[in-house]
Amino acid sequence: MTTQPTDTGMSRRSFLRASTVLSAGVAAVAAGLAPLRKLGEVGSVDEFLQKYYKELSPEEMKRVLARIEDEVQRQYGVRPHVRDYKPMNGVEFVYALNLTRCVGCRKCVHACVAENNQSRNPEIQYIRVLKLPNDGTFDMDKADHNYQPTSVPEPGFFYMPVQCHQCKNPPCVKVCPVKATWQEADGITVVDYNWCIGCRYCEAACPYFARRFNFTTPSIPKEDINTNMSYLGNRPRYKGVMEKCHFCTQRTRAGRYPACVEVCPTGSRKFGNILDPDSEVSYILRHKRVYVLKAELGTLPRFFYYFDV
Amino acid sequence: MRNYLRFLWRCAGVAFVGDWRYYAWVGTLTALVIVGLNAYAKQFVAGLEITGMSDQVSWGVYIANFTFLVGMAAAAVMLVIPVYIYKNEDLHDLVIFGELLAVAAILMCLAFVTVDLGRPDRFWHLIPGIGVFHFPGSMLSWDVLVLNGYLVLNIYICGYLLFCRYNNRKPATWFYIPFVFVAIFWAISIHTVTAFLYVGLGGRPFWNSSIVGPRFLASAFTAGPAFIILALQVIRWATATGMHDPQHPHEPPGEAPRAKVKRAANPGDLERLAVHLPELETVSADERRACLEGATLLEAAPGEVLLRQGETNKEAFFVVSGRVVVRREEKGRIRTTRNVGPGEQFGEVSAIAGTPRAATAFAAAPTEVICLPEESLRRLMRSPKLEEIITWRMGERLMMSDRSLLILRSIVQVSMIINVFLLANEIFSEFYNSNSHDVSWRYLILGLNGRHALVPWFWTAMALNITAMVILMLPLSRRFKWLNAACIMCIFGIWIEKGMGLVVPGFIPSPLGEMVEYQPTMNETFVCIGIWAFGLLCFTVFLRMAVPILQGELVRANES
Numbered sequence: 116m117t118t119q120p121t122d123t124g125m126s127r128r129s130f131l132r133a134s135t136v137l138s139a140g141v142a143a144v145a146a147g148l149a150p151l152r153k154l155g156e157v158g159s160v161d162e163f164l165q166k167y168y169k170e171l172s173p174e175e176m177k178r179v180l181a182r183i184e185d186e187v188q189r190q191y192g193v194r195p196h197v198r199d200y201k202p203m204n205g206v207e208f209v210y211a212l213n214l215t216r217c218v219g220c221r222k223c224v225h226a227c228v229a230e231n232n233q234s235r236n237p238e239i240q241y242i243r244v245l246k247l248p249n250d251g252t253f254d255m256d257k258a259d260h261n262y263q264p265t266s267v268p269e270p271g272f273f274y275m276p277v278q279c280h281q282c283k284n285p286p287c288v289k290v291c292p293v294k295a296t297w298q299e300a301d302g303i304t305v306v307d308y309n310w311c312i313g314c315r316y317c318e319a320a321c322p323y324f325a326r327r328f329n330f331t332t333p334s335i336p337k338e339d340i341n342t343n344m345s346y347l348g349n350r351p352r353y354k355g356v357m358e359k360c361h362f363c364t365q366r367t368r369a370g371r372y373p374a375c376v377e378v379c380p381t382g383s384r385k386f387g388n389i390l391d392p393d394s395e396v397s398y399i400l401r402h403k404r405v406y407v408l409k410a411e412l413g414t415l416p417r418f419f420y421y422f423d424v
Numbered sequence: 425m426r427n428y429l430r431f432l433w434r435c436a437g438v439a440f441v442g443d444w445r446y447y448a449w450v451g452t453l454t455a456l457v458i459v460g461l462n463a464y465a466k467q468f469v470a471g472l473e474i475t476g477m478s479d480q481v482s483w484g485v486y487i488a489n490f491t492f493l494v495g496m497a498a499a500a501v502m503l504v505i506p507v508y509i510y511k512n513e514d515l516h517d518l519v520i521f522g523e524l525l526a527v528a529a530i531l532m533c534l535a536f537v538t539v540d541l542g543r544p545d546r547f548w549h550l551i552p553g554i555g556v557f558h559f560p561g562s563m564l565s566w567d568v569l570v571l572n573g574y575l576v577l578n579i580y581i582c583g584y585l586l587f588c589r590y591n592n593r594k595p596a597t598w599f600y601i602p603f604v605f606v607a608i609f610w611a612i613s614i615h616t617v618t619a620f621l622y623v624g625l626g627g628r629p630f631w632n633s634s635i636v637g638p639r640f641l642a643s644a645f646t647a648g649p650a651f652i653i654l655a656l657q658v659i660r661w662a663t664a665t666g667m668h669d670p671q672h673p674h675e676p677p678g679e680a681p682r683a684k685v686k687r688a689a690n691p692g693d694l695e696r697l698a699v700h701l702p703e704l705e706t707v708s709a710d711e712r713r714a715c716l717e718g719a720t721l722l723e724a725a726p727g728e729v730l731l732r733q734g735e736t737n738k739e740a741f742f743v744v745s746g747r748v749v750v751r752r753e754e755k756g757r758i759r760t761t762r763n764v765g766p767g768e769q770f771g772e773v774s775a776i777a778g779t780p781r782a783a784t785a786f787a788a789a790p791t792e793v794i795c796l797p798e799e800s801l802r803r804l805m806r807s808p809k810l811e812e813i814i815t816w817r818m819g820e821r822l823m824m825s826d827r828s829l830l831i832l833r834s835i836v837q838v839s840m841i842i843n844v845f846l847l848a849n850e851i852f853s854e855f856y857n858s859n860s861h862d863v864s865w866r867y868l869i870l871g872l873n874g875r876h877a878l879v880p881w882f883w884t885a886m887a888l889n890i891t892a893m894v895i896l897m898l899p900l901s902r903r904f905k906w907l908n909a910a911c912i913m914c915i916f917g918i919w920i921e922k923g924m925g926l927v928v929p930g931f932i933p934s935p936l937g938e939m940v941e942y943q944p945t946m947n948e949t950f951v952c953i954g955i956w957a958f959g960l961l962c963f964t965v966f967l968r969m970a971v972p973i974l975q976g977e978l979v980r981a982n983e984s
Contacts, residue, residue, distance in 0.1 A: 133440065143454075143455075144458060146462075147465065148461060150462065150466045151468065163545065245936060255935075260938045286625065290563065290564065292558050292568065293556050295549070310549060312543045312544075312549055313541050313542015313546075314541055314542070314564065315482040316562070319483060319628065321627060321935070324480075324935045324938070328472075332471065355541070357542075412627060414627075
């Protein structure tokens with residue numbers, strides 16, 4: 116064969132041509148990546164390399180909490196107190212909600228947002244109140260999610276607040292590929308906001324629409340920050356991670372009621388330790404007619420609806 | 425090892441060489457990749473907020489494309505099965521193309537999953553050993569394993585086969601056949617596992633149906649081979665006009681002179697051949713002498729023709745020295761099918777089958793060739809080793825024949841019928857007995873409560889799939905114009921069916937009955953286009969490397 120094989124031996128001309136093309140390519144890629152300049156503050160190396168919650172030693176946890184306090188102060192201008200509240204021994208939390216009494220005022224929704232440092236813009240809410248017609252169907256597809264009444268309750272309807280059911284058999288925990296969400300000894304399913312990769316598989320798995328994703332960086336006005344924070348609870352979240360109702364771990368693990376229970380004007384919301392036979396929730400489960408939402412899915416919620424009559 | 429690095433280096437080098445069409449195609453794809461990169465950079469800064477996704481519809485076109493492409497990757501196996509299990513030689517080289525497509529498709533899958541992550545910087549949490557891997561609990565962790573495993577398997581198999589071809593060595597059975605069989609099961613597993621991602625969610629009745637897995641396989645085995653049918657024709661078209669060797673000066677030797685017979689072949693010529701064809705040693709001296717009866721030694725100057733397409737004569741040729749190019753004229757276009765070096769044979773297929781010469785062979789350098797009558801070839805092939813090597817080489821040819829495309833056609837045909845049948849089953853069971861499970865289906869097919877964003881998508885997919893199915897069932901789809909139209913319809917129809925028709929409606933209405941619709945945003949669309957361009961770019965480059973190796977143009981023998 117008289118010709119050169121096409122691929123071997125690079126002449127000077129082809130080298131020059133190749134390097135021109137290459138540098139043009141690099142320039143084009145750089146131009147393409149230009150939006151990254153607006154990235155702003157990038158997380159620290161410590162944040163990037165932070166270990167999984169369950170693998171942190173107490174000393175490491177202390178450092179992590181201090182770092183998070185710094186982060187919050189830098190971002191929101193308020194010094195918070197971040198603690199790692201642990202489950203209490205002999206406690207399993209259960210929630211009971213009286214459907215006969217609930218008037219759909221949504222005070223719980225807003226108290227929850229304020230307590231748990233949820234993003235205000237876009238606003239993230241853990242509790243969704245459904246307005247359902249009193250027509251004997253109990254059909255979710257007839258639910259009104261966006262009712263805007265001048266006063267509640269409206270005749271002909273009843274209200275059904277839905278939030279995380281803290282399932283005993285949680286589908287969200289089962290599907291998480293990195294175990295960033297798990298069930299604690301007191302029955303609360305929590306999220307490690309520093310471990311979640313943001314795949315949103317748990318959100319697809321949840322039958323109660325209980326999980327919320329940070330589609331962008333959350334924003335909370337400085338004066339609205341609740342400085343009593345817990346690591347697995349209400350500390351501010353990051354862009355791109357999942358969050359959910361955690362029964363106000365920063366309150367309930369310190370012996371207080373969740374914000375939604377405290378604020379409810381009708382006393383529809385009951386909360387307590389199911390392992391204590393004298394607790395209010397134990398009494399309700401023993402004596403009231405109870406309804407479990409989507410019981411057929413076998414998720415075994417720790418959240419019960421009950422009726423007065 | 426050095427040999428292997430040299431092989432990789434030359435493969436990489438060849439990817440940068442081509443004619444203007446190649447540069448135009450690669451350039452366009454690169455530009456689109458950069459557009460996608462730009463859109464992704466914007467998303468990286470703003471968050472997934474700039475997609476159309478929401479808490480209600482938390483997966484969109486990214487996961488839709490991912491699901492579709494897992495199917496494309498799995499479908500490569502449809503080419504492997506006939507070749508390795510049924511020994512259908514027609515599809516032999518196509519296996520490598522299919523597996524290269526699988527590699528490109530998996531790369532796209534990984535890209536689509538990555539852009540869907542809220543925290544791509546934390547991907548290391550998924551790496552077993554370093555992060556926390558929820559296996560076997562989470563189906564997503566299964567998917568991570570099977571997809572990456574499939575990627576490695578396919579890279580290994582293609583790489584090994586091409587490397588052997590490059591060295592003109594027969595692949596050692598134990599080095600790849602076990603992997604091929606593993607890959608077959610693995611391919612089915614990647615798609616089944618992906619289906620289980622959805623099927624496993626009890627809270628989503630639209631997905632929680634056992635027929636979704638079989639439907640995934642059926643649609644994958646429709647869209648994958650349909651894509652390969654189109655890709656092969658593009659390769660055929662591109663190689664026909666010499667896309668990969670712009671500097672080839674040899675015009676098709678229309679009136680070129682014929683090579684002259686130098687003399688009768690003698691045992692010394694066979695000795696010289698045996699240097700390049702050691703298997704010849706297994707033939708006894710008596711047999712070899714018998715072979716030489718009627719054999720001649722031809723001497724050809726560059727450009728001289730050794731045999732011409734269309735002739736009928738029954739000799740086989742073995743190259744002793746020099747190089748022979750085999751070119752085939754098809755529908756007015758000329759395509760190099762082989763580059764034959766010392767120790768290799770040509771013309772043996774028509775010698776054995778008695779068919780007219782399928783191609784023209786001419787010398788590309790001063791060449792010596794032993795010309796054996798049919799009788800002698802059969803005598804040589806009585807040696808099992810020699811028979812093996814000769815038939816292996818017959819099989820290794822780049823055969824993108826019409827026949828192989830038609831075999832693929834029947835795969836697409838059957839799969840599409842099964843796919844439509846399974847879909848009909850699903851729709852019947854949902855609609856005949858109206859219950860709460862059918863709300864998403866109603867929304868998808870008819871619209872619900874005045875919302876019908878997905879209705880046009882669904883009916884477009886149905887129209888495409890059913891038209892394609894009808895065309896494929898008619899004999900007219902043996903004509904390529906119709907076949908190609910049907911293939912394009914299959915690919916788009918199934919892309920919609922599995923994407924906007926499966927991923928999105930699973931979220932609508934939400935588990936609490938809320939109707940929130942989903943439309944991809946511009947930025948999201950650009951990211952998708954970028955990833956598709958990236959995948960096509962990978963596939964193009966892979967083919968650019970593989971085709972010359974399969975044609976024998978890029979071989980160890982011509983290393984400089």
